[in-house]
Amino acid sequence: MRTPTHSGNGLFAAIVMATAFISPALADDGVEIGAPEKQDLKFGFIKLTDMAPLAIAKEKHFFFEEGLFVDLEAQSNWRVLLDRVIGGALDGAHMLAGQPIGATVGVGGSQADVITAFSMDLNGNAITVSNDVWEQMRPHVPNREDGKPEHPISAEALQPVVESYKDEGESFDMGMVYPVSTHNYEIRYWLAAGGLHPGFYEPREGDNSGRSQSDVRLSVTPPPQMPSTMEAGTIQGYCVGEPWNQQAVSMEIGVPVVTNHDIWPHNPEKVFGVTQQWADKYPNTHLRVVRALIRAAHWLDENDNANREEAASILSESRYVGADEEVIANSMTGTFEYEKGDVRQEPDFNVFFRHNANYPYYSDAVWFMTQMRRWGQIPERKSDDWYMDMAKDVYKPEIYEKAAKSLIADGTLSADDFPDFEEMDGFKPVQDDFIDGTPYDGRKPNDYIDSFEIGLSGDETS
Structure with a gap:
């Protein structure tokens, strides 16, 4: 019988090979x-x-x-x-x-x-913006007593930045990893909770870009390429899992503004x-x-x-x-660094x-x-x-x-x-700790969908 490979653990492998059992x-x-x-x-x-x-x-x-x-x-x-x-x-x-x-x-x-x-x-995810975008957001973010920004940061702080891009005739672009990813739905939820429209998919029209009527244009970027794509200016921010938010901090090219634990706790x-x-x-x-x-x-x-x-x-x-x-x-x-030196305890990140x-x-x-x-x-x-x-x-x-x-x-x-x-019956209790406070009851999906101001509801079609 073969043994598993594990560097530095040959003794254990030998014991396993000798016993050779399931x-x-x-x-x-x-x-x-x-x-x-x-x-x-x-x-x-x-x-x-x-x-x-x-x-x-x-x-x-x-x-x-x-x-x-x-x-x-x-x-x-x-x-x-x-x-x-x-x-x-x-x-x-x-x-x-x-x-x-x-x-x-x-x-x-x-x-x-x-x-x-x-x-x-x-x-395990976060939303990171470029240094330039963060500098424009920062005046709209309240401070803690120690002068550091309060978290979680609402997308309302991003609104004036997006508007400035529009005024200059430019699109505001952010990355996520896949159309059915948690990252896509989390960044959309965060943007919409702050009054920014992330766009609709229109599959019946052959449009699967997800950008129809959008204030912020979202595009797919593979996770390891997120920091370099943002550094190149192709996107102004992104939602991704680790270590690619902390990589942006390490490279000093971006600032994480919200974690997905802040958007939907224990998602x-x-x-x-x-x-x-x-x-x-x-x-x-x-x-x-x-x-x-x-x-x-x-x-x-x-x-x-x-x-x-x-x-x-x-x-x-x-x-x-x-x-x-x-x-x-x-x-x-169990920690998370938002900016260089701003390391906070995040035991459930x-x-x-x-x-x-x-x-x-x-x-x-x-x-x-x-x-x-x-x-x-x-x-x-x-x-x-x-x-x-x-x-x-x-x-x-x-x-x-x-x-x-x-x-x-x-x-x-x-x-x-x-x-x-x-x-256990497969359903969590009603959750009311989303970033916008909207309660979610998994047994009543249509009531939940209809509760949002931004997004399709009722008999609307895309």
């Missing part, structure tokens, strides 16, 4: 989860710190202990990643939380039945996605992948983030994120396990679809039942629960590490 996994009913139907797996990811559960599951041998031999392969962009999962070149991947939904309902690219049984993390950011066909063909393999990922997420958050320095070191390696370890650690270790981070809530899936509808990607009104049906087609909490309960049953993790699954 870790037993008991389901909650006492029935052992069978051996994986497929052992050799290839998973894709984008070079972002929130791919960490995949890297840790490999480096800490959690995959191997489930009888899985996993190769992790960086992908050039989200579209290529999704297409390779759908086409079978990848068994699964680190995906944008909205990507399996978009694929299933036919928004934002290739259409296929893609599911998720594991949410990889919460939060799901990435998920682990596979096709429904793959999940049906390899159910034991899928369960064992989720078990390994749960263990990795737990490791990342345990003992008040005590392992984050080691995680930052692992992620800095070129085969993973490939950014400076110190830059990665800025956010991974990256959350991988606590706050029930890994549970794939139906209400989260519904939220993403409400934003697809709000901005015209879903061009016509859908019933509340449609949203529920689509959420249940894509998000699979029952698979997550089975994997989690098996970890409890075999003593790997404790029941105290998880919520009471008997109380």
Whole structure:
């Protein structure tokens, strides 16, 4: 039997090779989860710190202990990643939380039945503007007693800057990573909450730019290219995950103005996605992948983030994120630097396990679809039942629960590490802590959509 690779841990690998077993996994009913139907797996990811559960599951041998031999392969962009999962070149991947939904309902690219049984993390994004834009925004941002800007910063402070661009006949451009990304919906939410229109998609007219009627033009930029694209002046700001906001601070070319935790506290950011066909063909393999990922997420958050320095070191390696370890650690270790020297405590900037981070809530899936509808990607009104049906087609909490309960049953993790699954119904309580204070009830998607001044509502079409 082969052994996993892990630099500096040859002794452990030798012990594993000598024992050569697949870790037993008991389901909650006492029935052992069978051996994986497929052992050799290839998973894709984008070079972002929130791919960490995949890297840790490999480096800490959690995959191997489930009888899985996993190769992790960086992908050039989200579209290529999704297409390779759908086409079978990848068994699964680190995906944008909205990507399996978009694929299933036919928004934002290739259409296929893609599911998720594991949410990889919460939060982790920020919106950064160029130094020039920040200098123009700064007079409109209130100060704390120490003279530093108060956070979160509203997009109202950006309004006069956008107006000045309009007066000069220039467009104000910002980047996001993909049409169905959390980043797209978060920057749109932030802009609209501050009175700026981020634009509509008009798929019936063949216009998928998302710029119709926009005050701010949004465009797709791959995450690692965000800082250089902004430095070149092609975009004036962007919404992206780490380490590419902290990279702008390190390069002294931009200032993060708001995190997505400020826009939507404890929002799901990435998920682990596979096709429904793959999940049906390899159910034991899928369960064992989720078990390994749960263990990795737990490791990342345990003992008040005590392992984050080691995680930052692992992620800095070129085969993973490939950014400076110190830059990665800025956010991974519970702090966040807004400007040079303005380092603030942000213990929940990256959350991988606590706050029930890994549970794939139906209400989260519904939220993403409400934003697809709000901005015209879903061009016509859908019933509340449609949203529920689509959420249940894509998000699979029952698979997550089975994997989690098996970890409890075999003593790997404790029941105290998880919520009471008997109380879970797939929906979070009504959330009223969004940046604009608008309450969200996942059971009433149309009421939520209709509550906004900016965006499609009712029977309006795009």
